[in-house]
Amino acid sequence: MLGKLQRDGSSQKQVLLVSILFMGLGHIIYFKDYVKGLLFMVVEVAGIACIPLFFGKVYNLITLGSPQPDLPIKLRANSMFMLVDGILTLGVAALFITMYIISIKGALQEYQDYCTHGEVKRTTAKTLISEKAFPIAGLTPALVLLLFFVLVPLIFSACVAFTNYSAPSHIPPNNTVDWVGFDNFKDMFGGNAAWSSAFGRVAIWTLVWAVLATATCYIGGMIMAVVLHESKIRIKPLFRGIFILPYAVPAVVSMLVWKNLLNGSFGIVNRTLMEIGFIDGPIPWLSDLWLARVVCVLVNLWAGFPYFMLLIMGNLTAISSDVYEAAKIDGASKFFTFRKITAPLVLFQTMPLIIMSFTHNINNFGAIYFLTGGFPKVSDSTVTSAGGTDILVTWIYNLTMTLNKYHYASVLAVVIFVVMAPFAILTFKNTKSYKEGEV
Amino acid sequence: MKKCILGLLVFMGILLFAGCGEKEGASAGSGSSSGASGSSASSGTASSGESSSAQATTESNLTSDKITLKVWESSGASADFVKQAGEAFTAKYPNITIEYENVELSDSSAQIPLDGPAGVGPDVFATPSNTIGVLVAGGHILPVGNSADVVGQVAQSCEDAVIYNEKIYGYPISAETYALYYNKDLIPEPPTTWEEVEAFCQEFNEPGTYGMIFNVGAAYYSPVFTGKNGNRLFGQYGTDTSSTFMNNADAVEGMTYFQSFRQYLDVPATDIANDAVCLAAFTEGKAAMYITGPWNIANCRDAEVNFGVTTLPALPGDNQPATSFSGARTMQVSAYSDYPAEAHAFAKFLISEEMQQLRFDITGEIPSVGIEVSNEYITGFQKQLEFAYPMPSIVEMDGWWGPMDSACANIWDGADVQAELDAVNSTVLQ
Numbered sequence: 001m002l003g004k005l006q007r008d009g010s011s012q013k014q015v016l017l018v019s020i021l022f023m024g025l026g027h028i029i030y031f032k033d034y035v036k037g038l039l040f041m042v043v044e045v046a047g048i049a050c051i052p053l054f055f056g057k058v059y060n061l062i063t064l065g066s067p068q069p070d071l072p073i074k075l076r077a078n079s080m081f082m083l084v085d086g087i088l089t090l091g092v093a094a095l096f097i098t099m100y101i102i103s104i105k106g107a108l109q110e111y112q113d114y115c116t117h118g119e120v121k122r123t124t125a126k127t128l129i130s131e132k133a134f135p136i137a138g139l140t141p142a143l144v145l146l147l148f149f150v151l152v153p154l155i156f157s158a159c160v161a162f163t164n165y166s167a168p169s170h171i172p173p174n175n176t177v178d179w180v181g182f183d184n185f186k187d188m189f190g191g192n193a194a195w196s197s198a199f200g201r202v203a204i205w206t207l208v209w210a211v212l213a214t215a216t217c218y219i220g221g222m223i224m225a226v227v228l229h230e231s232k233i234r235i236k237p238l239f240r241g242i243f244i245l246p247y248a249v250p251a252v253v254s255m256l257v258w259k260n261l262l263n264g265s266f267g268i269v270n271r272t273l274m275e276i277g278f279i280d281g282p283i284p285w286l287s288d289l290w291l292a293r294v295v296c297v298l299v300n301l302w303a304g305f306p307y308f309m310l311l312i313m314g315n316l317t318a319i320s321s322d323v324y325e326a327a328k329i330d331g332a333s334k335f336f337t338f339r340k341i342t343a344p345l346v347l348f349q350t351m352p353l354i355i356m357s358f359t360h361n362i363n364n365f366g367a368i369y370f371l372t373g374g375f376p377k378v379s380d381s382t383v384t385s386a387g388g389t390d391i392l393v394t395w396i397y398n399l400t401m402t403l404n405k406y407h408y409a410s411v412l413a414v415v416i417f418v419v420m421a422p423f424a425i426l427t428f429k430n431t432k433s434y435k436e437g438e439v
Numbered sequence: 440m441k442k443c444i445l446g447l448l449v450f451m452g453i454l455l456f457a458g459c460g461e462k463e464g465a466s467a468g469s470g471s472s473s474g475a476s477g478s479s480a481s482s483g484t485a486s487s488g489e490s491s492s493a494q495a496t497t498e499s500n501l502t503s504d505k506i507t508l509k510v511w512e513s514s515g516a517s518a519d520f521v522k523q524a525g526e527a528f529t530a531k532y533p534n535i536t537i538e539y540e541n542v543e544l545s546d547s548s549a550q551i552p553l554d555g556p557a558g559v560g561p562d563v564f565a566t567p568s569n570t571i572g573v574l575v576a577g578g579h580i581l582p583v584g585n586s587a588d589v590v591g592q593v594a595q596s597c598e599d600a601v602i603y604n605e606k607i608y609g610y611p612i613s614a615e616t617y618a619l620y621y622n623k624d625l626i627p628e629p630p631t632t633w634e635e636v637e638a639f640c641q642e643f644n645e646p647g648t649y650g651m652i653f654n655v656g657a658a659y660y661s662p663v664f665t666g667k668n669g670n671r672l673f674g675q676y677g678t679d680t681s682s683t684f685m686n687n688a689d690a691v692e693g694m695t696y697f698q699s700f701r702q703y704l705d706v707p708a709t710d711i712a713n714d715a716v717c718l719a720a721f722t723e724g725k726a727a728m729y730i731t732g733p734w735n736i737a738n739c740r741d742a743e744v745n746f747g748v749t750t751l752p753a754l755p756g757d758n759q760p761a762t763s764f765s766g767a768r769t770m771q772v773s774a775y776s777d778y779p780a781e782a783h784a785f786a787k788f789l790i791s792e793e794m795q796q797l798r799f800d801i802t803g804e805i806p807s808v809g810i811e812v813s814n815e816y817i818t819g820f821q822k823q824l825e826f827a828y829p830m831p832s833i834v835e836m837d838g839w840w841g842p843m844d845s846a847c848a849n850i851w852d853g854a855d856v857q858a859e860l861d862a863v864n865s866t867v868l869q
Binding site: 281284377402403 | 576646647656706707708709710711712716719720725834835837838840841842844845846848849852854859862863865867869
């Protein structure tokens with residue numbers, strides 16, 4: 001059979017055809033590469049054996065089950081299981097197709113070798129272990145696990161955005177769930193007055209919150225670090241220790257404590273202020289919409305600046321004192337040195353961390369949920385469950401935990417992902433420290 | 440050579456077609472079989488359970504084999520009660536032992552659909568009465584065979600709480616509702632109407648001190664105001680899904696009064712939509728009256744407040760105490776139990792007067808049967824229970840809490856009552 005192949009490359013089509021016909025067939029009949037060929041054939045046979053299962057699962061994925069009101073609940077089709085099974089099945093199918101392509105490419109590669117060398121290197125048990133196959137085999141389990149434990153859940157939650165998985169009439173196993181296309185996105189982006197106005201409000205506040213929270217923490221941290229570094233305070237470690245304390249306390253605890261301290265009517269802050277005659281009536285720290293938002297940023301500053309302070313203090317020690325000395329000799333003022341030397345150098349090194357902090361703040365569940373709990377309520381809260389200080393991620397929590405509107409929650413999650421992922425990657429790649437590879 | 444390839448081709452072809460043929464047959468079957476195969480076994484046990492439950496009512500035909508019944512309950516005092524009651528039951532029926540397993544009250548209704556069919560579930564388990572609807576829909580619990588075991592034996596509110604679809608599911612072992620706590624040092628005579636509350640507030644209120652306090656952002660307390668003229672959430676029996684009955688004239692009138700009460704408790708919803716804040720205000724003497732449930736008895740006693748518990752004040756124009764939600768801690772017999780008759784007997788044993796006395800002594804919670812208890816707080820709750828109605832247990836109930844919480848907070852802060860309640864209605868029923 002080997003003799004039938006032309007060495008001028010004209011038999012490529014033949015090899016291709018036979019390889020497509022059955023996985024590994026080309027390896028066996030043309031190149032007598034039995035080990036590899038048989039392995040591929042086993043994969044193909046397993047694949048064929050799974051075809052009925054495959055089509056059943058994909059059919060379920062497409063229909064997500066039909067309503068069976070006459071059956072007892074535990075016998076009814078569960079749309080969510082069908083969705084997960086369907087996605088898993090497609091994942092397995094994708095792996096299978098990848099194998100197929102690898103086998104065809106492998107056969108063509110061997111033919112190429114045959115054309116140039118007149119013979120092929122056959123796979124034996126020895127080469128299988130010592131050469132290319134080994135690292136591939138070693139990495140495959142990790143890759144497969146990554147696929148199924150990272151990718152499948154992500155795809156699953158994104159898929160929910162295109163279904164009507166919501167209370168009260170589309171919660172499995174009682175009822176089935178159906179695909180609704182882009183209806184949920186339409187509702188969120190203008191189709192439904194209450195939902196789209198809530199979405200606009202919450203999305204804008206989320207961005208404003210993330211920018212302010214990151215900026216205040218960073219600037220606050222930098223001021224503290226520079227002051228501690230430059231000033232002639234005697235017991236620096238003591239002050240440093242005190243400033244780090246807010247960071248050392250679990251954020252959840254401190255947020256809950258702040259919530260109680262700032263309670264407008266019963267909190268100790270207002271009571272003290274009123275006791276000493278500073279104010280006449282209580283200040284609505286958390287019950288006035290705008291003041292509550294300001295308080296969110298300020299309390300987050302209190303809890304978040306120590307992180308950046310520590311970070312920047314580390315960076316400051318790395319800046320050579322020669323630079324400062326030169327500036328001093330040239331007669332630069334303290335502020336001018338800070339503006340021209342300290343700030344640019346520190347910013348350069350911490351840019352990736354600022355971006356990380358920004359993305360973290362967009363999803364900063366704890367700072368909002370435990371401080372205000374979304375309060376104060378606004379007019380559309382009754383329908384959408386989004387309070388005045390809720391950010392997207394706490395709204396997602398409300399939608400899933402109290403309203404059981406998984407479809408809208410999933411739309412929000414998709415929106416966050418679509419906006420955040422490219423933004424984060426692009427900005428991160430554009431930072432100098434990433435480009436230069438080392439700092 | 441050519442023949443060889445041809446032969447192989449044919450062989451491949453046959454293989455492929457065989458694969459396809461098999462697919463056609465199997466995929467048609469697999470769609471339905473995958474759903475059915477897993478549960479056919481469990482449905483078998485369920486139906487056998489149901490058939491034997493019919494004869495489960497009389498205690499004379501209990502088995503004489505040596506058996507063990509597994510019971511799920513929360514840890515702590517509730518567990519102590521189950522263990523001691525189990526010993527008493529074993530003393531009565533030496534062949535039956537009771538095995539306690541810790542599954543918290545709030546988890547059991549989610550756990551039973553998994554553990555029951557798997558064969559590791561309990562025979563009897565504790566669950567709040569408002570989960571009955573979901574459990575019945577899932578076929579996880581058995582009805583009480585002889586309704587006289589419960590009807591007439593337990594307090595009316597408990598009886599109402601376990602009726603679902605005209606059948607009785609489970610044995611209520613404890614009742615729960617909320618009532619009016621009052622600080623005897625600040626207000627010796629508790630008011631019986633909201634007008635009296637207003638009058639007291641007018642005298643008593645100072646900046647930071649209020650005559651009356653309650654969580655204004657919690658739907659749980661809204662029946663106090665929405666229950667005029669016997670108006671109930673989801674209708675008389677809590678199963679009418681044509682409306683929430685929370686945006687009709689009675690409810691709107693009540694919630695309008697709720698809004699107007701803000702002048703006597705001038706605190707934004709944000710500041711008191713929190714039970715911990717209200718409790719602190721009451722125990723510190725910053726509030727003279729507080730609407731809450733029996734779970735705060737211990738807290739108030741520990742804070743050494745000289746307090747009493749009584750029925751809620753009557754709404755303006757009403758002559759009986761305002762209504763409240765009632766619930767019951769129930770003992771359900773699992774549909775997956777191998778010994779339903781014995782399980783029923785044990786659950787029924789728990790609502791005997793003797794066991795209820797034991798439970799009260801151990802837990803201090805409200806007994807479900809009308810035994811005399813020497814606890815002034817509990818008698819207050821028992822009185823309020825006469826005016827309470829059971830929390831609906833239908834599926835729509837899950838979607839009601841969130842919107843109603845927001846609506847209460849918004850109404851308290853001055854929103855339009857009718858619009859808010861209409862929004863709740865359409866959100867819940869959409």
